[in-house]
Amino acid sequence: MSTGTAPPRLSGLAAALRLSAASLRTHKRRFAGTFLAALLGVGFLSGTLVMSDTLRGSFGTLFADAAADTDAVVRSADVVTAPDAGQGTRRTVPTGLASSLQKVPGVAAAVPEIQGAGQLVGRDGKPVGGQGPPTLAGNWIDDPHLNPYRLAAGRAPAAPGEAVVNRGAAEDGGLHIGDRTVLRTPDPLTITVVGIATAGGEGGLGRTTYTGLTRADAEKYLTPQPGRATAVRVRAAEGVDGRQLVERLKPVLPAGVEAVTGQEWADENKDAVSGTFLSLFTTLLLVFAGIALLVATFSIHNTFAVVVAQRTRDNALLRAIGASRGQILAATLAEAAAVGAAASAAGLLCGIGIAAGLQALFPAVGFPFPQGGLVISALSLLLPPATGLLVCLGSALLPAVRAGRTAPLAALREAAVDDSAASRGRALAGAGLLLAGVALTATGAAGAPSVLLTGTGAVVVLAAFVALGPVLSSVAVRALGAPLVRLRGLTGALARRNALRSPRRTAATAMALVLGVAVVTLFTVFAASLKATTDRAVGRAFAGDVAVSAPALGAGGSGLSPRLAPALARLPEVSTALGLGKGVAVVDGGGRQVTVADPAGLTAVLDLGPVDGAPGALGADGLAVSRDEADKRGWTVGSTTEVAFVDGQKQRFTVRAVYGERSLAGDYVLSREAWSPHRGQDADRVVAVAFKEGVSTAAGKAAVEKASAAYGSPEVRTRAEYAASSAQRVDTMLTLVYALLALAVVIALLGIANTLTLAVRERTRELGLLRAVGQTRGQLRAMVRWESVLVAAFGTAGGLVLGAFLGWALVRATGTAAFSVPAPRLAVVALVGSAAGALAGLRPARRAARLDVLRAVAAE
Incomplete structure (x- = not known):
């Protein structure tokens, strides 16, 4: 007999929220894995963004400190940049230019700055800085406004061989005032530490090591010839700003020389770092953060799918007493939102902690992470929690829709029906996707390779794996x-x-x-x-038989002295010692990295593969080119091209050899005879050594190591060891x-x-x-x-x-x-x-x- 009354209908969104809240209170442990997955994914993303903000802000502060009270920088307008060669190389300017600038109205001081690579050797004989932070040397600037460093102890260098080192480098190398050590420039220079310097109250500019020399020593060891400077720092008189100073300097500047404000110079350096290292580093971390979040999406989706399947009878009972599909859907999504919000908030805090930990850890392993507090932008505060919330909601959407479709009659079943096997349609669709993905990927990898096509195929293959x-x-x-x-x-x-x-x-x-x-x-x-x-x-x-190597230029080291190869060639055990240097020049209208070597020894210690022409007879106007580059430019032996050097000089060169193997020789080889008149701070990156017949590898290696000790004790490796390194x-x-x-x-x-x-x-x-x-x-x-x-x-x-x-x-x-x-x-x-x-x-x-x-x- 009917009572004439309907079951009480649950009403509105508030009821759905109460249901989800009750479910969360009752079954907290069900969502522990979901919470942790979302927390870790959001924490990784948050830590990446905070690290990026901190690095960008720290480098900005670093270069602003390096500019100090410098109102203008006068430098060469010509810069040669080659692929994978860093920020590019500028020609030097005359040191005498500072005297001319000093006479310009509005100039309070103008000082030449000479800067180059200089690796400091610690008390234990090991290089300070290694292959991590930059190792710089330069002239000590007496004007305290133009010098970013301040003496914390001792005095400024006044005699040949005296030097000031930054406090961070001194502590790392165990050096104190009065100690004698070696500075590789790359020629070994014996110095006496007479002063310890700080920058901005810290041990140095970031993790950079710095050695300040007298101006005479800096000109002698860091420039190709005396009387040349990297740039001229200029300080404005009272009431003159940087922009006004630059405008006043322009009329007296010689051709090919420009003036920029100190702020512009600092911004250029910051952007150069941000555009290369920082962008690459941040992108890499964001990719892995994305992978972590994608993996978390699968885990979160699966948790909600299982929970919804287990609550089939509960949801059916709710439907039977009046809950609508929308309320069941909203209740499930509300649970996902609550878990996602809590996990995202915790993940944000976790990410900030990760960034702080890495900031403390990286310097210990040689990573150039500047000192200072964490920098957190609005984007870094808002994006990770929003992403975590969206990931949780998106992962729970399909299970929530499935929960909303639960029929009231399901409450009459003793247990939920497991209908989880793959349907034939799903299998056919997955197989079709797999074939299409494999075809796309294989097409992108064959013939004319295409990374975009390969990537598209990879995504399709992944979708096929999910379907199948x-x-x-x-x-x-x-x-x-x-x-x-x-x-x-x-x-x-x-x-x-x-x-x-x-x-x-x-x-x-x-x-x-x-x-x-x-x-x-x-x-x-x-x-x-x-x-x-x-x-x-x-x-x-x-x-060759052994290779003598040093850290690559620009990666912390100063390279090898170009005098090392001739010294090794004079050993009775050695038949050939070939130094391979590196530089940049404009070849055929574009910046290129070039290898500098003595042509006579090329084929003795390097296998250049099939060779056309005579690589041993380059002379002062000859060029050897890899076959790939020659084919690209339509060159053969006898072709000519123009080469412009960093010092502004231009010369026609003749292609005298085309070789097939470029692994060590690179794409372009110039003789030292051609390079020396235009060189900057000359250095070799490796010296290849071949022994005389009858000399054992062990005996020859021991002789090379003994002779190399006077040049900074670089690594000496056999052929197999060098290939592995x-x-x-x-x-x-x-x-x-x-x-x-x-x-x-x-x-x-x-x-x-x-x-x-x-x-x-x-x-x-x-x-x-x-x-x-x-x-x-x-x-x-x-x-x-x-x-x-x-x-x-x-x-x-x-x-x-x-x-x-x-x-x-x-x-x-x-x-x-x-x-x-x-x-x-x-x-x-x-x-x-x-x-x-x-x-x-x-x-x-x-x-x-x-x-x-x-x-x-x-x-x-």
């Missing part, structure tokens, strides 16, 4: 679980059956790990291919990549652990029955752990396959290396992935084993 996930998980778990069944018997069989019971859930759980391992594998394959190619190329190109930078890059990607893998494993924890709650009654019929706690723990291992093994295997394919495509598309598969490294990735899966299953397994049998059997 349930199919692939079923096949993979059956294959991977077969040995487990034989090894662990019934426990292994139950673990495999549990992993197979819901292929869509297993695939969704593993997909975050698939992505993380795929990116790790991609970089591993690419780096191994690059390293193997570099190793082979350098080993093939280097025909040339590829070490790839290992350094790969280590950094692994460290950054570790966060993405951790987020993926959190997703596995969270899903298994939810699955344990879902299977409470089933687990209780297993315990009731005789399964021990140990067997139950093992079953859950092995289920976790199977899911992780599927994710790891899928990631290895996907990453190896994309790595091959990237290698082919960029054309930078020959494809190489690092089997041992990939085996380690596979083992770590599977072991991490076991680790992720520890907590869910322990929770399952602690279930009370009677309560578990009685659970619905």
Whole structure:
């Protein structure tokens, strides 16, 4: 008999919010993994942006301090910039120009500044600064307004060989006033420390090392000839600003010389750093932050999908008593928003802490992170939390829609129907996507390589993996679980059956790990291919017995003295010693890096491959060119081109040789005879040495090391050692990549652990029955752990396959290396992935084993 009354209808958004709040209070632990995944992703993004703000602000302050009270800088207007050669090289100006500028109305002081590379050697004989921060030397400027450094102890240099060093360098090198040490310029100069300087109250300008010499020593060791300066610093008289000063200076400046304000000069230096190092560094971190957030998206989506599936009856009951689809949808999204907001707020604080920690850590490993407080922009405060909230809402949207579609009759079922297998339509769509993605990727990697086409194909292949996930998980778990069944018997069989019971859930759980391992594998394959190619190329190109090397110019070192090669050539054990220098010049209208060498020794210690012409007979007007560059410009032996040097001189050169192997020689080779009249601070980057017949490698190497000691004790390596060291930078890059990607893998494993924890709650009654019929706690723990291992093994295997394919495509598309598969490294990735899966299953397994049998059997 009907009572004539309808069930009370839940009303409005407020009711939905109350439902979500009640659910969160009751089931806080369900969303622990979601909270952590979002927190880590937002923290990484926040830390990246704060670090970028801090670096940009710190470098701005650094260069502003370097400008000090300099109102104008007079310098050469001509700058030669070559690809991968840093900020470019300017010609010097006459030091006598300062006297002329001093007479201009409005000028209070004008002082020549001479600056170059100078690596300070510490008390222990090791270089201070190494390959990290810049190592500079220059003339000590007496005018305190124009000198960014201030004497903190001692006095200014007054006699030859006296020097002032910045406090940070002195502390790092264990140097004190009165100590004698060596300054590599690159010729070794014995100096006596007579003063310790600070800049802005700190130990120096950022992490830069600085050695201040007398003007005479600076001209002698840092410039090609006396009477030349890097620039002239000018201070304005009272009442004259920088812009007015520049306008007054212009009429008296010679041709090819310009004046800029001190602020413009500081901004140029800051922009140069921001445009190269800082932009690259920030972009790299943002890419990995994006990967971490994408992995977090999979983990968050899977958590909400599982939660919604487990709450089918709850949602159906709510629908039966009057809740609308919109209210169920809103309640689920409100839960996601609450978790996302809390995780994003915590992630923002975590990111600020990460940035502060890295600011303290980086200087300890030689990274040029300037000192000072953290700088946090409005974008860095607003973007990470907004991104985290959007990621949580976007990840929960499909599960929320599915929850809203729950039919009221579902409340009458004893249990939720598991309809998670892959449909035929899904399988066909995934297969079509996979074929299309592979075709696009292969097309972009073959023929005329295209990174854009390859990248598009990679995205399509990833989408195909997501679509085919349930199919692939079923096949993979059956294959991977077969040995487990034989090894662990019934426990292994139950673990495999549990992993197979819901292929869509297993695939969704593993997909975050698939992505993380795929990116790790991609970089591993690419780096191994690059390293193997570099190793082979350098080993093939280097025909000498040992190589004497120093840090690359511009990367902290001052290079090798050009006098070292002749000194080694005079050793009785040595037949040929060839110094390879580096410079920049304008060749055929464009800035190019050039290699400077003695042509007579080129073919004795370098394998130039197929050669046309005579590389040993370049003379003062000859040029040797790599075949790639010659073909690009239509040159053959006998072609002529104009070369403009940094000093402003121009000359016609004849192509006298075209060679095939450019690994060590580069694209352009000039003789020292041609380069010397136009050189700046001359230095070699490597000296290739060949021994006389009958001299053993050990005896020859020992003789070279002994002779090199007077030139700063540079590294002496055999051919194999030098080839391996040339590829070490790839290992350094790969280590950094692994460290950054570790966060993405951790987020993926959190997703596995969270899903298994939810699955344990879902299977409470089933687990209780297993315990009731005789399964021990140990067997139950093992079953859950092995289920976790199977899911992780599927994710790891899928990631290895996907990453190896994309790595091959990237290698082919960029054309930078020959494809190489690092089997041992990939085996380690596979083992770590599977072991991490076991680790992720520890907590869910322990929770399952602690279930009370009677309560578990009685659970619905």
